Amino acid sequence: MEDHKIFKQRVKAIYAMLLGVFALFIVTAFTVIYLISNPDVFEKSKPEAEDLEIIEEEDYDKIENGIHVRTGLVEAEGLMAVVNNCTNCHSAKLVTQNRMNKERWISTIRWMQETQNLWDLGTNENIIVDYLVANYPPAKKGRREVLKDIGWYVLKE
Amino acid sequence: MKRRNFVRKAFLGTMTTVIGTEIVFGNVLPEGYKPLALQDPDPYKMFDKDKGMVVLNDKPWNIEARAHLLDDKITPNKFMFIRNNGIIPQDIDAGKWTLTVDGESAKQSKTYTIADLKTKFSQHTYQLTLECGGNGRSEFDPPAKGNQWTVGAVSCATWTGVRLRDILEDVGIKNDAVYIGYHAADVHLSRDPKKEPISRGAPMSKVMQDETLIAFKMNGEDIPLAHGYPLRLVAGGWAASVSGKWVNRISVRNIVHDGTKMTGTAYRVPCNPVSPGEKVKDEDMCIIESMPVKSLITYPKTGATIKEGQKLNIRGHAWAGELEVSKMEYSIDFGSSWEQGSVEKPVNRLAWQHFAAKVDFPKKGYYEVWARATGSNGISQPMLLPGWNPKGYLNNACHRIAIKVA
Numbered sequence: 001m002e003d004h005k006i007f008k009q010r011v012k013a014i015y016a017m018l019l020g021v022f023a024l025f026i027v028t029a030f031t032v033i034y035l036i037s038n039p040d041v042f043e044k045s046k047p048e049a050e051d052l053e054i055i056e057e058e059d060y061d062k063i064e065n066g067i068h069v070r071t072g073l074v075e076a077e078g079l080m081a082v083v084n085n086c087t088n089c090h091s092a093k094l095v096t097q098n099r100m101n102k103e104r105w106i107s108t109i110r111w112m113q114e115t116q117n118l119w120d121l122g123t124n125e126n127i128i129v130d131y132l133v134a135n136y137p138p139a140k141k142g143r144r145e146v147l148k149d150i151g152w153y154v155l156k157e
Numbered sequence: 158m159k160r161r162n163f164v165r166k167a168f169l170g171t172m173t174t175v176i177g178t179e180i181v182f183g184n185v186l187p188e189g190y191k192p193l194a195l196q197d198p199d200p201y202k203m204f205d206k207d208k209g210m211v212v213l214n215d216k217p218w219n220i221e222a223r224a225h226l227l228d229d230k231i232t233p234n235k236f237m238f239i240r241n242n243g244i245i246p247q248d249i250d251a252g253k254w255t256l257t258v259d260g261e262s263a264k265q266s267k268t269y270t271i272a273d274l275k276t277k278f279s280q281h282t283y284q285l286t287l288e289c290g291g292n293g294r295s296e297f298d299p300p301a302k303g304n305q306w307t308v309g310a311v312s313c314a315t316w317t318g319v320r321l322r323d324i325l326e327d328v329g330i331k332n333d334a335v336y337i338g339y340h341a342a343d344v345h346l347s348r349d350p351k352k353e354p355i356s357r358g359a360p361m362s363k364v365m366q367d368e369t370l371i372a373f374k375m376n377g378e379d380i381p382l383a384h385g386y387p388l389r390l391v392a393g394g395w396a397a398s399v400s401g402k403w404v405n406r407i408s409v410r411n412i413v414h415d416g417t418k419m420t421g422t423a424y425r426v427p428c429n430p431v432s433p434g435e436k437v438k439d440e441d442m443c444i445i446e447s448m449p450v451k452s453l454i455t456y457p458k459t460g461a462t463i464k465e466g467q468k469l470n471i472r473g474h475a476w477a478g479e480l481e482v483s484k485m486e487y488s489i490d491f492g493s494s495w496e497q498g499s500v501e502k503p504v505n506r507l508a509w510q511h512f513a514a515k516v517d518f519p520k521k522g523y524y525e526v527w528a529r530a531t532g533s534n535g536i537s538q539p540m541l542l543p544g545w546n547p548k549g550y551l552n553n554a555c556h557r558i559a560i561k562v563a
Contacts, residue, residue, distance in 0.1 A: 089346045091216035097305040108302055117347035141298035143541040147459070147525065150559045155461035157470070 072096050078131030081124045089116065099138040105129050204383045207235040213304045217241035217346060217354075218383065222309035224556065225458035227474070230511060231284060232312040233376065239383045240289050240310060242418065243354025246342040246403050251379075251387035256324075256371065260338070260408035264329030271373060271387060277327070278319035283368045284508035285393030286313045286476045287400055288448050290424050293552025296542055299434045301549025308453060308556060313474065313509040316391045318372030321407070322365045330409055337364050338414030339390050339401035356416025357424065358408075359392050359399050363446070368393055368507050371404065393507030394478040396445045396550075398424055419444070426546040433545040442547075447478030450538055451553040452485065452512065452530040459558035469516040469526075469560065475500060476509040477532035484531040485512035489524050489560075492540050500530075518562045527557040 061080075062069045071083055071092035086095055100108065106129055112118035121128060200218060201208055209226050213219045220239040227236055251271055259266040269277070289310035294301050321337070338358035345352035363369060370391045372380065380386045385402030392399040398418065408414070418424055425442035427435075452475035463469055475482040485500040498514030518524060531537040538555050 089216075091214050093212075093214045094216075094304070097213060098302055099300045100302065101299075104302065117349055117352070138299050141296065141300070143298070144554065145296065147557065147559050150460040152460045152462055152561060153458075155457050155463050155469075157463075157467065 074135040076131060076135050078127040081127045082131050085119075085121055085124060085128060089118070095132070095136065099136055100132070101138055102129060102133045105132045105136075204239060205234055205381065206237075206239075210236070210238075211307075211309065213306065217243055218245065219304045221306055222312075224308050224453050224455055224473075224558070226455075227309065227311070227453060228455040228472075230474075231376065232314045234314075234381050234384070237312040237314060237384065238289065238310045240304075240397065241343070241354075241383075242398075243343040243345050244348075245383060246344065249342070249382070249387060249403075254387050255405065256388060257406045258324060258328045258409065259406065261411040262331040262334035263325075263409040264331060267328045269324070274319050274324070274371065275373070278323045280317060280319055281367070281370065282315055282317040282374075283370070283393065283505045284313055284315045284503075285368060285370075285391055286311065286448075286507060286509045287391070287393065287397040288312075288451070288476070290396035290398060290445050290448070290550045291548070293554065294549035296552055296554065297545060297549040298542075299545075301547065303549065310397075311451075311453070311476075313476070314375050315377065316370055316372040316389075316393075317374035317377070318370035318389075318391065320367065321369045321371050321390065322367075324371060324407075325364065325409065328409075331411070333411045334361055334409050335412060336360050336410045336414045338408045338410055338416045338419070339404045340406035340408065340416070341401050342403040342405055353417045355398060355401070355418045356414070357398050357401065357419050358410070358414040358416065359395065360413075360446075363392055363395065363399075366392075368505070371407075394447055394476070396424055396448060413444070422548055424550070425548070426544075426550055430544045431546070435545075437547055445550055447480070448476075449543070449551055449553040450477040450480070450482065450530050450532040450536060451475070451556075452482070452528045452538065453556050454526065454528050454558050457558065457560075461558070462561040462563055463518075465518075465521050465562055467562075469518070470513065471498075471516055471526060471528075471558075472511065472513040473528060473556075474509040475512055475528075475530035477530065479507070480532040480534055481506075482510050482512075482530045483533045484537075485514075486529045486531070487514050487516065488527045488529070489516060489518060491525065492527065495529065498528075518560070521562050524560045524562065525557045526560055527555045529555050 060070065063075045066075050068075055068079055068083065071087055073079060073082060073092050073096060200206065200212055200220060206220060207226060210220050210222055213221060218239055218241050222236050222238055229236065254271055255268045256274065257266060257268040289306060291303055292306045292310035293308060294303060295305035295307050336358055338356055340353065340356050343354050345354050372389050372391045373387060374380065375384060380389055388404050390401045390404050421439050422442050424445050426445060427437045428441055428443040431437055452473060454471055454473040456472045471487065475485055481503060482500055485498045486495040487498055488495045498512050500512040501510050503510045516526060527540065529538050538553050540555050542552060542554050
């Protein structure tokens with residue numbers, strides 16, 4: 001009986017110890033994870049508002065004011081075909097800063113297919129070309145434009 | 158801060174679900190390419206550029222200056238435009254870097270380490286103007302395809318290196334040599350190892366000039382990575398694409414070099430003038446060599462408001478490719494009358510020259526100050542866009558700034 005009691009007490013003690021070790025392990029693990037992901041935890045804490053903004057950023061294909069935020073492309077029919085086919089090799093900025101008519105957008109695609117390893121776009125080609133012509137058509141500039149977006153300031157000499 | 162929070166969130170997300178979201182096109186993600194969220198996306202930090210520089214393209218990186226940022230007589234790195242056709246090479250070991258000279262018209266194939274180049278040949282330093290062939294492209298109508306450079310794809314830094322001529326003489330060149338072509342370590346955008354992003358060159362007459370260097374220093378320091386570390390060909394006055402970055406091989410050719418961006422329409426303009434928007438056959442396109450005469454008002458920044466009666470000091474730089482600028486003028490009445498400014502001699506051939514003038518305004522109102530350089534051949538900058546060409550090169554139209562007298 002005595003032996004049995006002692007045995008039971010020892011089991012309890014070991015159990016408690018294991019529980020303690022395990023709890024300590026869990027706490028340590030979480031602390032480590034927290035510290036790894038919060039290297040600035042001892043710095044001044046930042047306002048919560050920032051975190052709220054970030055959650056929105058996790059929306060990978062978010063549209064804001066008619067613009068696909070991740071690429072800067074205009075939201076319109078065919079957007080995702082353009083995103084998926086035209087932004088793997090080069091930046092979308094190469095699309096958004098250019099203005100071409102249908103013929104020249106197509107010839108640009110052909111040039112990329114002949115020299116830059118662009119794949120056959122299949123049925124997506126018409127969708128992409130229509131999107132580009134509708135949203136990035138050439139604008140008339142004439143032989144010299146007026147100066148625009150002048151940021152006026154007072155010059156002190 | 159936003160980004161750090163984002164990384165934190167991403168990390169915690171990863172902890173709970175291992176991979177929170179499927180990476181679209183993960184299977185075609187190039188090896189070694191980090192998704193954008195994990196890259197340091199700040200090009201200003203990455204390339205040590207001023208915040209006023211404008212990013213035109215981030216894949217590949219193309220960044221330009223604005224006129225007022227180019228006020229320094231010698232362009233520092235922070236204001237130097239970046240033009241890339243491919244992906245900037247990584248993990249460069251300059252100690253192991255070699256330059257090989259080969260080609261049909263080389264008497265032998267010979268390889269040099271950078272230490273070889275530095276000890277075997279005499280070193281020279283020149284201040285050299287490098288302007289992108291497409292600088293000013295954004296103004297063409299109908300618009301031309303490509304990065305829409307405004308005025309800031311030009312720089313004039315000092316470059317230190319050895320003369321390409323000295324290297325070629327050491328290797329031995331056959332009489333039938335007509336051109337050199339460079340090969341470099343940058344990677345094609347498609348990551349296809351068989352493709353070169355760009356491999357241009359120059360005819361022997363340009364190659365043999367004193368100022369044509371294989372450079373290892375810019376402004377007295379190692380060349381910054383984005384500008385060609387550890388070795389760069391520098392051919393001042395010519396379209397900057399001739400000045401190959403990260404160069405590891407020079408081929409001496411018995412034909413006009415036919416590497417990537419030497420053929421077709423790249424860095425070529427119609428041999429004969431064409432009407433705007435006209436189709437031009439490849440065989441009717443001629444290679445751009447020297448850049449045309451041009452100037453930039455770098456002070457003051459456009460948009461200055463001054464008081465009535467106040468004189469305005471303007472200054473800037475002028476260059477003329479292979480030639481020198483002999484005259485600098487300005488106009489405040491849209492070219493009805495021109496006044497002459499002063500223009501300094503270049504510190505060496507192919508360096509830009511500095512001009513200055515004191516401008517008087519007759520009464521209150523809106524003005525534009527237009528600057529016009531004239532080269533030693535008597536040819537001046539046009540006020541309107543020069544001849545249209547399919548790829549939008551060589552826009553040397555007068556630069557202008559807006560001024561208000563109040």
